Amino acid sequence: MTLKDSSLIEKKENQKGLDGLLQTKIIETKDTTYRIIAKNVSEYHFTVPFEVHDSERVEVGQIFSIKDKGLTFLARVIDIRHDSNYDGNWDTTFTGTQFFDQSQIFNRVIAEPLGCILEGKFKKCKTLPTKFSLVKRAEEYEFSFLQEVMGDIEIGYLRNGSMAVEQIPVSIHSTAIDHHIGIFATTGMGKSNFMKVFAASCMQLAARNESKFGLLIVDPHGEYLKGKGPVKGLMHLKRYSEGLVCYSIDRKNFSDPGVAELSISISEIEAGDLSVLYDWSAAQRDALEAIARVFESCWLERIQKPDGINKMVSEGFNATTMGVISRRIKNLLEKNRYIDPVRSSLPGIISNLQDGRVVLIDIPRMSEQSELFLLSILSRYILEKYKEESSVEQKNCLITIEEAQRVLGTGSNTYRFETIAREGRKFGVGLCAITQQPKLIDKQLLSQINTFVVMGLADRNDRVHLEESARHDLSSLDIEIQTLEKGEAIVSTLGIPFPVPAKIHSYEVYLKKLEKEGRTDERLVSGGRFKPIFD
Amino acid sequence: MLKKSRLEEVADLLSDRTSPKGIKQFYENTGIFQDDFIQIEPMKFDGHTYAIDGSNVVICSWSVASLNWIRAGYVKYCDRAWLRTVITYDDAFLAAAEEYAEEFSPYLVGIFGLEVLDLEETELERLSSYFRELQEYVALLDALRSARSGDLILYDGGFAHWKSRLLKGALGVILKEAEEQNIDVLGVSKSNTFAWGPDFSRPFVQFAGLVGSLVAPRKPWYICLSKKNIRPNPDGWDGKIYVVRFDGGSDNAFRVDAPSFVADRIGYTLGKLINCACSAECYGYPHALFRAHREIRIKDQEKNAEKLKFLNLLSQRGLTEFQLRSLLLDFHDVIEVKSRGII
Known part of the structure; x- marks a missing residue:
């Protein structure tokens, strides 16, 4: 046996010992993101890789589903923040422009629970998903309950x-x-x-x-x-x-x-309809309210004429006030040709x-x-x-x-x-x-x-x-x-x-x-x- | 004039002896000159980088023994991308004079083919440190076994004078195998005791870093400490010790130990590393080592959780709270009126 052979055998024996004794735990780049990490019944946090393909980007408003045993939680993204496992301002110093550990830096997604689905029925969330539950983009079948609640x-x-x-x-x-x-x-x-x-x-x-x-x-x-x-x-x-x-x-x-x-028939117009037209004074408003009572019918036509104004003055309203109302009504009828004496x-x-x-x-x-x-x-x-x-x-x-x-x-x-x-x-x-x-x-x-x-x-x-x-x-x-x-x-x-x-x-x-x-x-x-x- | 206090005297001494007085004095006292600062050229490196680290915390201690939690493992990188973290040991260790042989033997004998450790009484105090070191070597060996020719393995610590160290046998197996497989192994130390100067212990690595910034600004460089006038003497083993600044923009330099087969090509080996020593999170330090440290360290929460589990087990076995307090209490805490926490 040569020295080399002897070394090889020794190494193999050592390897057997190494494998037998070690209970090795291996952590790799998988399942480190898209898991619920916080926070409470009204707000969920989960992490996503800080850099992803454009099609994988998370957007505000996106809906994610979290399957946790028999429940499927639906949550809508309301905010996305930069986050990392490091404390301090490591990323704002000039060294922040150098390379960094991509698996330690991530985006924290903040989502609002919409509700949860249990046996096909949607209900409000009164609980929260188990920590580290997997999060994924909601698929269309998970929205099927919505079809049942939509209107016509x-x-x-x-x-x-x-x-x-x-x-x-x-x-x-x-x-x-x-x-x-x-x-x-x-x-x-x-x-x-x-x-x-x-x-x-x-x-x-x-x-x-x-x-x-x-x-x-x-x-x-x-x-x-x-x-x-x-x-x-x-x-x-x-x-x-x-x-x-x-x-x-x-x-x-x-x-x-x-x-x-x-067409709107002139008889269908009420004095109150005029209130939106101008900023009426209190006196003018009082007069308008009284017109219908005073004239009973055809008030719009009569108030444009001198005898109509006089009648209102005789009722105790100011002549100037009535003059303004009369003038404005004339303008109104002039401008709104759809107002018709008969048709409506x-x-x-x-x-x-x-x-x-x-x-x-x-x-x-x-x-x-x-x-x-x-x-x-x-x-x-x-x-x-x-x-x-x-x-x-x-x-x-x-x-x-x-x-x-x-x-x-x-x-x-x-x-x-x-x-x-x-x-x-x-x-x-x-x-x-x-x-x-x-x-x-x-x-x-x-x-x-x-x-x-x-x-x-x-x-x-x-x-x-x-x-x-x-x-x-x-x-x-x-x-x-x-x-x-x-x-x-x-x-x-x-x-x-x-x-x-x-x-x-x-x-x-x-x-x-x-x-x-x-x-x-x-x-x-x-x-x-x-x-x-x-x- | 008032007489200076002892504190003031030491402050004067320290400021006088540790502030840079000029490169000339550094050159004269250390024997290191401008030409010794060798610029590192970046090398294209397609292989993998491994970084090994370990962690050791005391869960409970009771005057004659302690229960520690030890974790060791490594991370694997391809260029700047993390590929995986492997934990090779993550368990409790009972540091007791009568028990340690049973803890060490499976690894020393079963993995490295060595004899059972026999410690002197003074070394018993460092039992858990030795076990942590052993587990780091196991992790190093595991990384070595999954590495390929040309890969680079970084160890958080030193190798110098390894033949005189307690676990020399284990390290010997590792370095031998690394050499056979043509895998570069470097020990990178975050701290060191190197000093220079005739009359006062000036921190060497920090001074060397300052001088390097003057003679090779904005450049990564290394200096070999062989045959230089530095305390303690870095020679006397079959490898070499270097001081390395991995990135020109960083203020920090580090001690790097290279076994002889790596020392022969140290410029090339360091060239493979510098592209990954400029991360934003830990600028100027090999990123794989940074991540290994963070992934493998035992956090306070973990330590407290293990302590609670242990106390719970004791309680299940009939120990009362009074007995537990008596057993585990450090009376210094009583005198200092410190909160005794869980116990």
């Missing part, structure tokens, strides 16, 4: 971070609409698109005779009827045109068989709303005051009729108000809309308040709104105002609301157990889908579990 008015798809979960449409319940809806977004975030999608879904239901409410849209911008340029309008949805009734003040549209000329669209509007149709009032180029005046008449008329008639067949009604802060703001003198916000629910009348400045809406009125569609608000005060009034707790979603992109929304509504992140359909794409509906089984977007949103 489709507005978009569930959104997981920036990705749409096309298998789970987000739909609002018709039964929630008389609890009022608020659409909140800064300019350009997709309010008009949302309203058209919402209206299209309502038209679809109406055409199928499945509608549970009528939708009134007063459009001062003339964009809903036929759209503008490549942007489509509601009339382009021909398949469900039966669900739409249009009134317009624009002569260009009268030739269209689907559009009727808007109001009965037709009411009838269509009660039948559950979408009623679009197209008033392009109308001044803001005139728009509010018209809206005031319509709202008052609708509420009165719904108070009077409460037949089983009558369907509820939703009145849309653009720039709602004008009439629902703190200190506004438009009590009529406030009345609907406070009492409309009893009579089946809801408000759909659209605004880019929710902070200006009276907090008490905001608290009457039970469905929030929040679509990106840059102003912190707006967000705080909403968070304080929302039915669901939106405070944890502050970062997500800030980072919402155009067409993305958070929908907090009745019947759905948590604020749902949604990607609102593009109206033009949704239009195509609705037009093709029933003809093929083609989907809006095809293939893949999650479809990135690029449009």
Whole structure:
């Protein structure tokens, strides 16, 4: 035996001894992240690698699932932070630019529990996942419970971070609409698109005779009827045109068989309707309130004439005051040509709303005051009729108000809309308040709104105002609301157990889908579990 | 004028003798000159780097013996990427004069093929340190067995004069095998006792670091201490001791021990290492050693948990709290009115 052979045998013997004695533990690069590490029932923390492929990045708003024995917890990411296993400022010195131990540095993801699924049933979390439970991106089948709680008015798809979960449409319940809806977004975030999608879904239901409410849209911008340029309008949805009734003040549209000329009979205007037009003084307000009593009928015509003014003066009102009122009324009638001595669209509007149709009032180029005046008449008329008639067949009604802060703001003198916000629910009348400045809406009125569609608000005060009034707790979603992109929304509504992140359909794409509906089984977007949103 | 206190005298002495007085004095006293600072050139290194470390804490002690927890293992790196951590020993050790042979034998005899350790009475106090060192050598051997030719193994500690050390047999097996397999082994020490100067013990490594910064600014370098005038004398073994600054941007230099077969190619070996000694977390120190230290150290929470488990076991065996206190109490704690914690 050579010296080398002897050494080899000795080494093999040693190796046997080494293997027999050691109870080696090996830790490798696996399962060190994507595990729950903290914190409590209302907030979960887990770690993800600090550097991942773009497709693996975690985003605010993404939903993760944590399987823990029989329970599946769902949690939505509300914040992501840099973190490491090291103390001190090692990463802010110049050495921080050198290499570092990638497995000791990670991102800490902070997620808010949405709830947990037990035997297919969703419920609120009253416990927390076991520490170190594995965390993974939620799959579409884990959202299937949502399909059971969604409503009938489709507005978009569930959104997981920036990705749409096309298998789970987000739909609002018709039964929630008389609890009022608020659409909140800064300019350009997709309010008009949302309203058209919402209206299209309502038209679809109406055409199928499945509608549970009528939708009134007063459009001062003339964009809903036929759209503008490549942007489509509601009339382009021909398949469900039966669900739409249009009134317009624009002569260009009268030739269209689907559009009727808007007219309001002069006898249908009440003195109270004028309150939104001007900042009336106390004396003028008193006079307006007295006019109906003094003249009983045709007050609007008579107050414009000298004998009408004299009669009011003889009743003790100041001549100057009456002069101002008379002059303003003349201006009003001059500017609002749809006010007619005889004809009125109001009965037709009411009838269509009660039948559950979408009623679009197209008033392009109308001044803001005139728009509010018209809206005031319509709202008052609708509420009165719904108070009077409460037949089983009558369907509820939703009145849309653009720039709602004008009439629902703190200190506004438009009590009529406030009345609907406070009492409309009893009579089946809801408000759909659209605004880019929710902070200006009276907090008490905001608290009457039970469905929030929040679509990106840059102003912190707006967000705080909403968070304080929302039915669901939106405070944890502050970062997500800030980072919402155009067409993305958070929908907090009745019947759905948590604020749902949604990607609102593009109206033009949704239009195509609705037009093709029933003809093929083609989907809006095809293939893949999650479809990135690029449009 | 008031007479200087003893404290002031020592402060004067220390500031006078430890502040740099010029390179010339350093050159004259140590025999180390500018040419001795050899710049390290980075080498392309595709192999693996292993770093071995160990940890030793006292769980309980009772005048004649102590129960320690010992952990040893290593980390494995490929360039700057951590691949794995391997723990080769993670268990209790009873440091008692009558028991130690049973603890050491399986490893000394079973793994290294050596005889049972026979300690002198003075060495008994260091039983747990020896056992920790033995376990580090076991880890080193395990790393060696999984390494390939050309790989680099770093040991947290020194090798110098290993033939006169207690566990020389174990280290001998390791270094022999490393040489046969052409695997570089270096001992990197975070602390050392090297001093220089004729009349006062000036810390050598710190001074050498300062001088290196002047003669080779922003460069990694090493100096070989063989035949230099340094206390204690670093010669007398068949390897070499170096002082190394692994990264030019760092202020720190370290003592590095290389066995003779590595000393022959020390520039090349260090060149494989410097690319991984500039991590943000521990700049200027080999990153694998940094991670090995952090992964293998026994934390206070672990120590306390093991202590609780041990006390629980004693309690289950019928010992009362009074008996436990009597057994484990350090009366210094009573005198110092210290909290006695668990016991």
